[in-house]
Amino acid sequence: MNPASFDLHEFVRRVLAEDMGSGGDVTSAATIEADARFVAAMNCREPITVAGLDIAAAFFRELDREMMIELCVRDGDRAEAGTVLMRLEGNARAMLTAERSALNTLQHLSGIATLTRRYVDAIAGTGAVLLDTRKTIPGLRLLDKYAARMGGAENHRMRLDDGVLIKDNHVAVNGGVGQAVRRAKAANTGLQVQVEVDQLEQIIPALEAGADRLLLDNMEPQTLRQAVAIVGGRVPLEASGGVNLDTIRGIAESGVDYISVGRITQSAPAVDIGLDFALKPYPS
Incomplete structure (x- = not known):
């Protein structure tokens, strides 16, 4: 995701500020040692078309520059339920603080890509091309339309x-x-x-x-x-x-x-993606 007019750093900063408020993640600060490490896997819990992996990774790296992240699939890929999308290892507080912002973004964009792919599949072989519209969430048009492209529109x-x-x-x-x-x-x-x-x-x-x-x-x-x-x-x-x-x-x-089709960006439901503790160490 790298359109010239999209400022990824500004987007990540703004979304994290919305979630963290002025006091930050008080739960993680109260329950987790500052230097604790965490190994996790992000996986999809239903069949999806992926969109927004690099953006999701940027949330984690914003709070832990040294976090190790392995992207296991690519945007535009179809992933079956249970597929590991991303593996992470890094500071536990940082990872858990960024978790919801990363998941919200990835679930939303992959939801658009997944619904879009269903429409593209439905007209396969006809020669007709699926287009998106300007019916996007205000402020998220570049991202929503990127996700539609990942779905084949x-x-x-x-x-x-x-x-x-x-x-x-x-x-x-x-x-x-x-x-x-x-x-x-x-x-x-x-x-x-x-x-x-x-x-x-x-x-x-x-x-x-x-x-x-x-x-x-x-x-x-x-x-x-x-x-x-x-x-x-x-x-x-x-x-x-x-x-x-x-x-x-x-x-x-x-x-x-x-x-x-306006509904591919206007009405696409978020898909189910989770971030879970992983027993398997991050691959070195």
């Missing part, structure tokens, strides 16, 4: 300045799809202009106005097939709305190029 817009996407409210303000597209093209942003259409009758006006890509919103597979026929390959088509694991295969088989 492609990123759509990261921010509002990444692309022109004319939605229904933009169309309403402009009085029609064609007018909205023409204004966007005239703005000469240098970006592709994508426009959302929810009726077949909007397709031709959008194309005639110069749309570079269409977002077919809340259309049934039969209607999507009609839209694909009307467009005839002139611009890429993205389907969105009403997409879940039960419907995505039929949507993909309609012939659209992309399918965007």
Whole structure:
């Protein structure tokens, strides 16, 4: 996880500060000697797709620079229940203080990657590509979208300045799809202009106005097939709305190029990962 705009140190510092407060881990300080050592294994307790291992490791290293950490799998890997993801040996107080921040992050990101992989698997062989959306937890967009990539999706817009996407409210303000597209093209942003259409009758006006890509919103597979026929390959088509694991295969088989799913980042449940005392010494 190393996008240029992501400050890992700042993220780790902020999350640890949130968890430690002003007094730190009073339980560990009260019950564990300052120089006590701890050997642990982090493992998944259900089948998952992994995302965020390096970030989880950074929490432990922030509090113990000398902590020995072995990453046993890689981000993007599928791991069966019981798989050891990470082995650690280091200062006991530091490890237990960082534990929850590391696990929260890894469970959340691996949850996104795991759900995303289920959607990707559901459309395998159709040629359609799964996209994420901007429906992410505020402040965690870079991480959430990274996790979606680890699950096999492609990123759509990261921010509002990444692309022109004319939605229904933009169309309403402009009085029609064609007018909205023409204004966007005239703005000469240098970006592709994508426009959302929810009726077949909007397709031709959008194309005639110069749309570079269409977002077919809340259309049934039969209607999507009609839209694909009307467009005839002139611009890429993205389907969105009403997409879940039960419907995505039929949507993909309609012939659209992309399918965007907000729930992979908005509604993915955290997966079950734990950190447990390990009898086996850390490998030297």
